[in-house]
Amino acid sequence: MAAPSTGTGQVRQAALARLRIARQWPAAGPGWSAVALALSVVRGVLPVVFAVAVSATVGRIGPVLHGTTPPARVWWPLAVAGAALIVLHLAEAAQKAVAEQLARRVDGHMYRRLIAASLSTREITPLEDPAVLDELGEAGHELRFAFRTPGAAYAGLIALVGPYTQVVGFTAVVAVVLGPWAALAMLVVVLLFRHGQRGGLRRYALVIRDVADLRRESRYLRGLAMGPAAAKELRVFGLTDWLTERYRQVYRRALAPVWAERRRIYLWPYLGYTAVGLTGVAAVLALAGARAADGVIDLAGLALVLQAVLALIRLGEFYPDSDTQTQYGMNAETAVTAFERSMARYAEPADTGRAGPPADTGRAEPADTGRAGPPAAAAPAIDFSGVHFGYPGAARPVLDGLDLHIPAGKCTALVGVNGAGKTTLVKLLARLYSPGAGTVRADGVDLADLPARDWQRRIAVVFQDFVRYELSAAANIGFGAVEHLDDRAGIRRAAREAGLLDTLDALPDGLDTLLSRAYEGGLDLSGGQWQRIAIARALFALYHGSTVLVLDEPTAALDVRAEAEFFARFAELTRSRTTILISHRLSSVRRADRIVLLDQGHVVEQGSHDELMVANGRYAAMFTLQAERFADEADSEPLTQVPG
Ligand SMILES: Nc1ncnc2c1ncn2[C@@H]1O[C@H](COP(=O)(O)OP(=O)(O)OP(=O)(O)O)[C@@H](O)[C@H]1O
Numbered sequence: 149m150a151a152p153s154t155g156t157g158q159v160r161q162a163a164l165a166r167l168r169i170a171r172q173w174p175a176a177g178p179g180w181s182a183v184a185l186a187l188s189v190v191r192g193v194l195p196v197v198f199a200v201a202v203s204a205t206v207g208r209i210g211p212v213l214h215g216t217t218p219p220a221r222v223w224w225p226l227a228v229a230g231a232a233l234i235v236l237h238l239a240e241a242a243q244k245a246v247a248e249q250l251a252r253r254v255d256g257h258m259y260r261r262l263i264a265a266s267l268s269t270r271e272i273t274p275l276e277d278p279a280v281l282d283e284l285g286e287a288g289h290e291l292r293f294a295f296r297t298p299g300a301a302y303a304g305l306i307a308l309v310g311p312y313t314q315v316v317g318f319t320a321v322v323a324v325v326l327g328p329w330a331a332l333a334m335l336v337v338v339l340l341f342r343h344g345q346r347g348g349l350r351r352y353a354l355v356i357r358d359v360a361d362l363r364r365e366s367r368y369l370r371g372l373a374m375g376p377a378a379a380k381e382l383r384v385f386g387l388t389d390w391l392t393e394r395y396r397q398v399y400r401r402a403l404a405p406v407w408a409e410r411r412r413i414y415l416w417p418y419l420g421y422t423a424v425g426l427t428g429v430a431a432v433l434a435l436a437g438a439r440a441a442d443g444v445i446d447l448a449g450l451a452l453v454l455q456a457v458l459a460l461i462r463l464g465e466f467y468p469d470s471d472t473q474t475q476y477g478m479n480a481e482t483a484v485t486a487f488e489r490s491m492a493r494y495a496e497p498a499d500t501g502r503a504g505p506p507a508d509t510g511r512a513e514p515a516d517t518g519r520a521g522p523p524a525a526a527a528p529a530i531d532f533s534g535v536h537f538g539y540p541g542a543a544r545p546v547l548d549g550l551d552l553h554i555p556a557g558k559c560t561a562l563v564g565v566n567g568a569g570k571t572t573l574v575k576l577l578a579r580l581y582s583p584g585a586g587t588v589r590a591d592g593v594d595l596a597d598l599p600a601r602d603w604q605r606r607i608a609v610v611f612q613d614f615v616r617y618e619l620s621a622a623a624n625i626g627f628g629a630v631e632h633l634d635d636r637a638g639i640r641r642a643a644r645e646a647g648l649l650d651t652l653d654a655l656p657d658g659l660d661t662l663l664s665r666a667y668e669g670g671l672d673l674s675g676g677q678w679q680r681i682a683i684a685r686a687l688f689a690l691y692h693g694s695t696v697l698v699l700d701e702p703t704a705a706l707d708v709r710a711e712a713e714f715f716a717r718f719a720e721l722t723r724s725r726t727t728i729l730i731s732h733r734l735s736s737v738r739r740a741d742r743i744v745l746l747d748q749g750h751v752v753e754q755g756s757h758d759e760l761m762v763a764n765g766r767y768a769a770m771f772t773l774q775a776e777r778f779a780d781e782a783d784s785e786p787l788t789q790v791p792g
Pocket residue numbers: 276539540542546564565566567568569570571572573
């Protein structure tokens with residue numbers, strides 16, 4: 149975000165940002181907001197009352213000491229000053245409590261907005277766009293900082309009313325005692341100092357925003373060093389020193405422009421404002437002294453104006469209860485709004501309000517056939533026609549005019565070297581991305597014409613990088629069809645078919661065991677057991693209406709026996725489903741009805757295993773190579789063979 153170049157632009161932008169924060173009042177609660185506002189006004193008025201009462205006391209002490217005035221004339225202003233002080237302290241304590249309440253409410257609302265925006269698109273394209281990721285990272289990061297969240301900004305904005313009420317009160321005091329010009333001079337001094345402090349903070353925050361990518365990298369490196377995910381590799385590969393050094397470099401690079409700008413933003417303006425401010429203050433104090441010497445103002449008046457001037461100088465400073473909060477809270481709110489806007493650009497009309505209650509997000513029943521497109525119960529044929537696709541920012545497309553027919557109710561295997569585009573093809577099929585050109589059709593209906601949500605309900609996928617949810621085993625499987633989470637029989641059946649039921653039953657709480665060691669009583673599974681969970685999840689989706697099954701390296705983490713068992717029952721598990729199997733183990737894919745060899749985003753060979761072997765092309769060469777390698781290994785290591 150570029151800083152506005154003109155003063156008017158800056159004021160306008162600051163006003164708009166405050167307006168956005170103020171607009172959080174429905175989330176904060178109008179009642180609580182009104183209480184906080186009233187307390188702020190009280191906190192603004194009472195210091196002025198205190199100063200007036202103290203001055204009155206000072207003015208009356210002389211006459212009382214000389215016996216010209218009864219002592220009672222001193223007591224009541226003293227009592228007022230004491231009462232003002234006590235109420236001020238009580239109001240401060242009450243305002244802190246109310247501010248916490250306001251902040252919690254607004255932050256809760258902001259988190260809900262962020263989560264809703266993150267989940268608002270059916271495609272994942274925006275979440276891989278670096279600009280959108282920056283916005284998300286910024287918003288999430290600012291929200292995690294408890295002291296400068298939008299909630300803190302909202303509470304801080306209300307708290308601002310206190311000091312500004314004091315400014316008005318003390319300026320009025322100066323006007324009454326010394327006249328309007330002196331009051332105007334003091335007002336200019338206060339606002340100038342405030343502009344120096346607050347405006348500097350605003351510019352400083354913009355510099356910090358400019359290094360968002362470096363801050364993202366430093367957050368990533370911190371997470372890497374402190375999280376469990378990379379703990380093993382960092383140590384085994386001896387990466388700890390490298391990581392420490394890299395973090396130091398990135399941190400310094402992120403801070404360098406900030407340090408450089410600090411001098412420009414704070415030092416020079418500060419010296420200028422101080423010179424002007426001190427001149428103004430000196431003039432007002434000189435005027436007060438001259439008036440007192442002339443007897444125009446009495447001792448009480450002098451005491452009052454001195455207190456007012458001192459208070460006004462203090463009010464030109466930084467407000468710790470408000471300034472950082474409103475500045476950085478605004479950053480978070482701005483980032484959340486920018487993120488929402490970016491996500492909205494990617495959302496299809498039907499996605500609006502997607503992140504609703506679970507009942508809204510569930511998988512369709514098989515009978516749910518009332519929508520456009522192929523009937524939900526029938527496994528569709530899928531056709532890619534002239535499909536082009538490249539990832540954002542990539543130099544070359546991954547798919548470049550792909551034509552491919554995937555027959556209904558059959559198993560099609562996709563093979564090809566690393567990076568050939570197999571997983572990308574699956575992501576397009578699952579409508580996680582849209583093709584740049586060309587169409588993907590299900591039974592002749594362009595997927596772009598179907599609500600992504602309806603289509604995605606019909607697909608069950610075991611992704612290569614499937615998710616390990618830190619939840620119960622039952623939930624991990626039941627997420628295949630979330631609205632059927634209570635189908636315990638179905639979950640057990642899926643676990644059994646994935647070869648996992650005995651393992652899960654043996655856990656301390658059976659299927660209800662929490663699959664995470666981060667929680668007390670939780671347990672972790674092995675890599676292969678987790679993969680079976682992912683398979684069970686996809687099977688559970690099939691029981692509840694999905695008709696397309698995608699298996700991307702579904703057995704990569706399974707042992708040889710488990711893999712053999714899985715493929716022995718493969719035909720039964722996938723019967724009458726349109727199945728797409730991706731695997732580098734050609735001995736597994738040979739059972740597929742059809743095998744498609746992809747290379748650089750094109751189909752280079754396709755047919756049954758036998759047909760491709762007879763054709764003696766690249767598939768045959770790859771298959772023979774793998775078969776020879778396995779034969780060699782089997783010859784040289786006969787004892788490693790798994791029996792049966
Ligand atoms: N999210 C992404 N952003 C940018 N480029 C990507 C992304 N995912 C994949 N690619 C690139 O797209 C190309 C195809 O990747 P894809 O994952 O589809 O290959 P694949 O055939 O499934 O490979 P593998 O056999 O290794 O799983 C690769 O060059 C990869 O670098």
